[in-house]
Amino acid sequence: MKRIVFLLGVLAILAASAPPAHAAVFTLTDLNSVFQIDSAFGADLWTVDGVSQLYEQGFWFRIGDDSAEQRLGNFYSNGWVDPGGRTATLQFVHNSFTADIVYTLTGGTIGSRTSDVAETIRIINTGGGSLPMRFFQYCDFDLNGTPGDDKLWFPNANTVRQVDLGSGAMVSETVVTPVATRYEGDIFANTRSRLEDDLPTTLSNLPAPGGFLTGDVTWAFQWDRTLPRNGTFIISKDKHLDVVPEPGTLLLLGLGLVGAEVTRRRRKKA
Template identity: 40%
Template sequence: MRSPIHLVGLKHVVSRPGLGALLLSLALVQTKAQVMTDQNSTASVHPANQSGMFSWTVDGGNQLQQQWFWYALGPRGGSTPPASIDTLPLTQDAQPTPNTLNLGYQGNGFLLTIGYTLTGGAPGSGVSDIGESIRIQNQTGNTLPIIFYQYSDFDLNGAPGTDTITLSGPPRGGFNDAFQTHGPISMSETVVTPPANEGEAATEFSTLAKLNNGSAPVVLNNNATASGNVTWAFEWDLNIAPGGTVLISKDKNLQVPEPSALALVGLGILGLALRRGRFSK
């Protein structure tokens, strides 16, 4: 369900028709959810609250509850408590094309930008892809220790259920792949660079509660698998050089077979079983 639009700071001005209408228009632009569209797919992002990316539909079916980002300043294990990026001032919120979205946030000594590109498949194909480029620029003259988190809650098949999630990574350690399934439906995310230092597969809300604890540093527990109503998260422990920029590049893909295609597969298997049974008599 789309998050409501919030209006801030309009008291005492709406009685002035020109100024009130202008401020109302600006407020709507600055806080509304943005919807990317391409062929058989849509993806909705609310940049101003923890809803984040709260919908990803493929051929009319939504597969996502929430995917969003948190950050903490300081070294691993000794940082500030995490905060979601929507607590930072929003400096950019633009859709250059219907299937792209660019967001920018100004932190204390750093600039964070996120670029999304949605690539849908042909109608009825059941496939969709989202590429993401996340840049964190150190705007200070000192090394910036910063921790960046991604939290993901996919509800494959449109509802919480019996999903399985597996996190994996390169031989040198860390995590760069997430693979979640619900029957024949699958979601995969690949981190092109750099791999996350930590990961956490869990059941719904447990990781989210840690990220929102508000009082203590958070290090993900590196649990790599979970089943049921699952969520998963990645953590990057970064030290950005003075004036430097770190790029986190990743891609996620959905495969949602049509029910009719699944039915045909099922009928084929049933027919094969019947033929085998007949010949074995």
């Protein structure tokens, strides 16, 4: 329901910038986990022990600071899944750079409710001069299949954590290297709408250290790098899903909810 409503809301944008005709879907499987990537729109499925955990993860970029962001998937060129079924490589070609993204899924035993996806992104400047790259990752986890009851915070500059406060008690932790230039947590679909509009986006660095968001949360990282001619920029990311490890963690999260509540500026997902 949420996906249908949101897609109707951006139908005009999609019509104006249709994805490549050769867009493809890649599915990774390992033990208790399934991870799916749409070459045009990014990852849109991560099930662990049969329960959906992810609504969307996508990549956007901007060259310089005077134009709007573009979705990386609009420049998809080629992709494949390795014979083992756990690793996919997607390649993107722009007239100023190439980008390769390698995803590797590691599942847990059946019933363990744990899973991991490692990602490596390589951007190579293929233009004739320097490349002022602004690269964005946006992620919308709906932990335990329930979008409206999550808590999100940034423990440090390269880590984001999200916890499902309902009965599922799932926790996601994402670590990025190198440290991003900026970050942002927000309520669906504020950040995504800014990445899709006609203006350049600068992430807000909110919530500040010690702060958090609750509700239908999303997060994003932004890397600003100027690549010399033939230069390379590599980003490594690891996304880990698990059950909350101990009752004390849930207690601390519950106390945090009493202390603050972020006003929801958009409707809850259906």
